[in-house]
Amino acid sequence: MAGTNRNDENRTGGPAIILVEPQLGENIGMVARAMANFGLDDLRLVNPRDGWPNEKARASASRADHVIDAVRLFDTVEAAAADLTYLLATTARPRYSVKAVRGPEEAGAELRARIHADQPAGILFGRERFGLSNEEIDLADEIVTFPVNPAFASLNIAQAVLLMSYEWMKSGLEEGAAPRFTAPELVPAPKDDLYRFFDHLETSLDTTNFFFPPEKREAMVHNLRVMMTRAGFSEPELRMLRGVLRAFDHRIERGTK
Numbered sequence: 509m510a511g512t513n514r515n516d517e518n519r520t521g522g523p524a525i526i527l528v529e530p531q532l533g534e535n536i537g538m539v540a541r542a543m544a545n546f547g548l549d550d551l552r553l554v555n556p557r558d559g560w561p562n563e564k565a566r567a568s569a570s571r572a573d574h575v576i577d578a579v580r581l582f583d584t585v586e587a588a589a590a591d592l593t594y595l596l597a598t599t600a601r602p603r604y605s606v607k608a609v610r611g612p613e614e615a616g617a618e619l620r621a622r623i624h625a626d627q628p629a630g631i632l633f634g635r636e637r638f639g640l641s642n643e644e645i646d647l648a649d650e651i652v653t654f655p656v657n658p659a660f661a662s663l664n665i666a667q668a669v670l671l672m673s674y675e676w677m678k679s680g681l682e683e684g685a686a687p688r689f690t691a692p693e694l695v696p697a698p699k700d701d702l703y704r705f706f707d708h709l710e711t712s713l714d715t716t717n718f719f720f721p722p723e724k725r726e727a728m729v730h731n732l733r734v735m736m737t738r739a740g741f742s743e744p745e746l747r748m749l750r751g752v753l754r755a756f757d758h759r760i761e762r763g764t765k
Contacts, residue, residue: 521547521548521549521550521623522547522548522549522550522619522623522676523548523550523596523619523623523629523630523631523676524550524551524552524588524589524592524628524629524630524631525539525543525548525550525551525552525630525631525633525669525672525673526552526553526554526585526588526589526630526631526632526633527539527551527552527553527554527556527633527665528554528555528585528632528633528634528635528640528644529554529555529556529557529635530553530556530557530635530636530665531556531557531558531635531636531637532557532558532564532636533556533558533562533563533564533565533568534564534565534567534568535568535636535664535665535666536551536553536556536562536565536568536579537562537564537565537566537567537568537569537570537572537576538568538569538664538666539551539633539665539666539669540565540568540569540572540575540576540579541568541569541570541572541575541666542666542669542670542673543572543575543669543673544569544572544574544575545670545673546670546673546674546676546677547673547676547677548575548673548676549574549575549578550578550630551575551576551578551579551580552579552580552581552582552588552630553579553580553581553582554581554582554583554584554585554587554588555582555583556581560579560581561576561579585632585644585647586647586699586700586703588630589630589632589647589699590698590699590700590703591628591698591699591700592628592629592630592698592699593622593627593628593629593695593696593697593698593699594618594619594622594627594628594629594630594649594696595629595630595631595632595647595648595649595699596610596615596619596629596630596631596632596648596649596650596651596652597631597632597640597644597645597647597648597650597651597652598631598632598633598634598639598640598651598652598653598654598668598672599634599639599640599645599651599653600639600653600654600656600661600662600663601639601661606734606738607645607648607649607650607651607734607737607738608649608650608651608738609650609651609652609653610650610651610652610653611652611653611654611655612652612654612655612671612672612675613675613678613679615631615650615652615672615675616672616674616675616676616678616679617675617679618650619631619676619679620676620679620680625695626695627695627696628698631652631672632644632645632647632648633665633668633669634665636664636665642730643730646730646733646734646737647699647703647733647737648737649696649737649738649740652672654668654671694742694744694745695742695743696740696741696742697741697742697743697745697746698743701743701746702736702737702741702746704750705736705741705746705749705750706732706733706736708750708753709732709736709749709753710729710732712753712756712757715757715760716760
């Protein structure tokens, strides 16, 4: 197997791969191997069931040690995606979300364009048994799904990572393979800023009894987060929005109109 060329953008770097609560070390190792096959090396784990490090993962990685050695652990999806400005969520099932849905080829091209524009990007992959929750998908910008047999749509997590890693590599192999357009003037804010805005907004709305009746709070929060992630706010825009919230918070605390 040829060595990795650290100067070739098709063979290193690329989007972060985020596995949410993976169960088996063998699956993590096969994910690392798939990533190395197609030049990805940023693997992030959210609460792996069997802990980390994991020797079964290393054995299954088939010499993709550079990926295994660089693994980073996180307690939450929010923390794992905090430094990213564009996040895709993978799912095989239709969701009630109104987020944009891309196929793998289109998603690979979009990832290439974002990263070429120095916008850190990543892909969320769910648990082996039941994938991502609706709440976790709420944290992503868009959904990517695969054109599989609807009668047997379930993919092994390593297979799903392999498909997206292949599309990432393919998007940069040929001249003109990736879309050619000017990057937006306003770069989307890091997810950490967006998630802190979620917390601020929802806390402020709680104080005004906006979420009424209480049993509808979860659905209302979901709808708000869908709108906010779809907007693609920049850092200055989020700072302004949080300033608006602070102004309202201050007036409420003073009891003035």
